[in-house]
Amino acid sequence: MELFDIAFFVFAFITVVSAFIVVFSKSVIYSAFSLLFTFFGVAALYVLLHADFIAVTQVLIYVGGILVLMLFGVMLTNKIVNVELKTGTLHTIPALLLVSVVAGTLGGLFYSTWKGDVAPPPPPFESTTKTLGEMLMTSYLLPFEIASVLLLVALMGAAMFARRRTKT
Amino acid sequence: MSQELLMYLSVAILLLPLIGFVKVIFFGKRLPRQGDWLETLAISVALLLSLLVLYQKLTLYHAETLSLNFTWIDFHDVPGIGPLKIILGFSIDNLAAIMLVVVTLISTLVHFFSIGYMQGDVRYSRYFAFLGIFSFSMLMIVLANNLFLLYVGWELVGLSSYLLIGHWYEKKSASDAGMKAFITNRIGDVGFFVGIMILFGTFHTFGLTEIFEQVKAGNLPFGSEWWLTAAGVLIFCGAIGKSAQFPLHVWLPDAMEGPTPVSALIHAATMVAAGVYLVARTFPLMTADALMVITYIGATTAFISATIAVAQNDIKKVLAYSTISQLGYMVMGLGVGAYSAGFFHLVTHAMFKAGLFLGSGSVIHAMHHALHHQHDHHTDPQDIRNMGGLKAKMPVTFWTFLIFTLAISGVPLTSGFLSKDSILAGTLAFGNLTGHILIPIVGFFVAGLTAFYMFRIVILTFLGEHKSPERFSLIHESPKVMTVPLMILAALSFFFFYSMNPLDGAEGWISQATQRPETVVPASVAAASTEVFEEAHHHAHYTAMFLSLAVAGLGILIAFATYHWKKISADKVAENFSGLHKFLLNKWYFDELYGVIAIGASLRLTEILKWFDNTIIDGIVNGSGWITKVTSAISGWFDNWVIDGAVNAVAYISGFFGIALKKTQTGKVQTYVALAVFGVMVFYFAMRLL
């Protein structure tokens, strides 16, 4: 057990446990906050995978952007008097069955990729930011441009949707 | 002018209506006059450019085919096939250059006419936008030098036709007619598609020139001549649908629910002629068997629809059946090998049939306004029994309509005479060469019928007395924007635009520019070669001319005798059409023969001939009337049960599955997600186990 392994288990534990809380917690607010920990845990896993740029992006966009949006959503769609903010669940038993089959299958499949020995870990990457930047500007230029247009469209669309309708 | 420049000009012609369409469909309501001027301007510029292209093509590059190609997709090395590229492109040969002018000219005139006709319509700007997309897709068919783009244009004209037929979709009959047209066309298009795929599967190219070269080099689809015939017939299936040939002709009469200028543009002059154009384009591929199928389908269509047209009372329905019949003529002409004659008839027919429709539009417009003024919403403005005597009120419409009618009847000095005569000579030559004697017989019989029913509507509409004097006083001539297109088309229905010799169309520039291409199929399955056929065609020319003059004259004479000279009240005709018709026919024969006999023969001869009249002639006349009636009834029955039944069955099956599958839609997102995941798992385990 090296430092790398210990770090992995710590962060994997944080990620998985907080994800459990996200899904099983009754309170929306609790869920949202443990989602924060899940995102951080995943970001840490990215760091362990030597993907520093992705890790930073994860923190910036998920934590800084999406989670805040979610919280706004929670606030705006519940009446202030409804302090509890609890939500029910539906047909949990069949869903639980289905999901355990999914988890079992995927886990078994991934586990079976282990060939007994651990391959020697690949050499550490240099800082990935420069390489990623170059790739985005060369071989992935078209998807990159499309993504930027998509973001613009999503922004305008969201603004239009969320605008309060004036009664005509 | 260089070849490249000509090609770029052609692409500009193609794109102009599209630009107009985009502009008008999105911003039409905000443009001044709802954007009609923009569409009209675009198509007028396209017309001028087309005229320029045609002139340059015929003077500078008479024998060449100009083309502009680009690679659409490069698949590089495909396993099992080798390098595969899909090359698309446009090309201009004489055929395409002439069609460009025909399409843009009719389209321009219809645009102008529509400004008057559609005034005040609820969806005025959308109407013009759809005209634009139609022109674009039709021009794409004309310019495409490969089956792929041709098919794209083919489907797009189908779509625009659907949109325009259903323009007044509040009327259930109009939206139904749109759907019927679309679905019936689809049936033919499936055959067309399979035909394209047979060729593509063998040659791995969509380019027509490349395919012709391959076939000429002896490569046949799947190595068999049978498959080549099959490919030809399947491609012709597309033409059957689009050109309303038997047995898929049912949609065209219904399509008359659309606005009348649309009927003129799409369902008379251009789109329905696309099928003929397609056959002309793929002509070198056709084997003798395929051409035989084409000939017989064309002849059947011409015959059936001409007989039906005789019994119709709706002015547009008569014109619709007449269109089908004339299209059958063109297809038959191509089938027998009279290539340039068939195409020539396409061009001349486009002019006078568009004119006939626009003329009927002018009449309906006037009737509609008069009825509207009287607050009479029960009288049908399209029924010829409600018309009559309009000559005095609408002189321009009458005279132009008369010219078009003379042209379609094949009276000398008109364009129709040249082209029709040429086709009939072709059928005679074909009959001589192959022994299929039925084809020329049908051809001449239909020529006579055409003259008859066309003059019937002229007489009933414009001559005689109007039924209601009060309504008559309200009818007035259409505005200039509608009558000027009519006059232009009327001028174009004379012979001198097409040939300096009023008796022989083969010397005209169109026929000279569109010589029959050499066939590429193996000699063992080819039809009679061009030289042999041209010889026979030339030989049959004068016979055909006199015969066609005779039948046309007879048809006109019968029409006048029946509807004009006897001055029968239109009400009686309406009540008891077929019986009265036969009765009139009999009496006229009696009078004629009696006159001849009284001058020159003895009483005894008179009695013999009287007996002859009463039994043989009456029998023949009654019999032919009866046969016509039975044929109409049979073809009507066939339409209603077999063809409509097939269409309805398809719709019913789709509906059934729709209802059955509707139950799985609970409307709950989460159920969908869970089911999707479940499905993925099922797939995964199935793959593992198998």
Added chain:
Amino acid sequence: METFFAEFIRWLPKVGLSHFLIVSAILFALGIYGISTRRNAIMVLMGVELVLNAANINFVAFSRYGGVNFDGQVAAIFVIILAAAEAAVALAIVLNIYQRFQTVNVDEISTMKE
């Protein structure tokens, strides 16, 4: 069973590709569970975010261990971009639904059935 556990014990401390993949599998399963059981639309969206994160871990892990290159990371960036767009639009829709139905419980909004 004996050998399975022995192998598992041997596997567990040697962190490699499969460890990351299994974490992602767990996140994915939890995400699907969240999507299909929670009534609140926002909770459903959180489930979606979990699923996307699980996919992203896979991308990055394969990019590192698959002997590949940076293509996996680029894909991960695009996933994040899409997630951002999706969250914005989805929340706008949720707000709209709330204005219209006065609830964000997805089981009560089944007018799509008709």
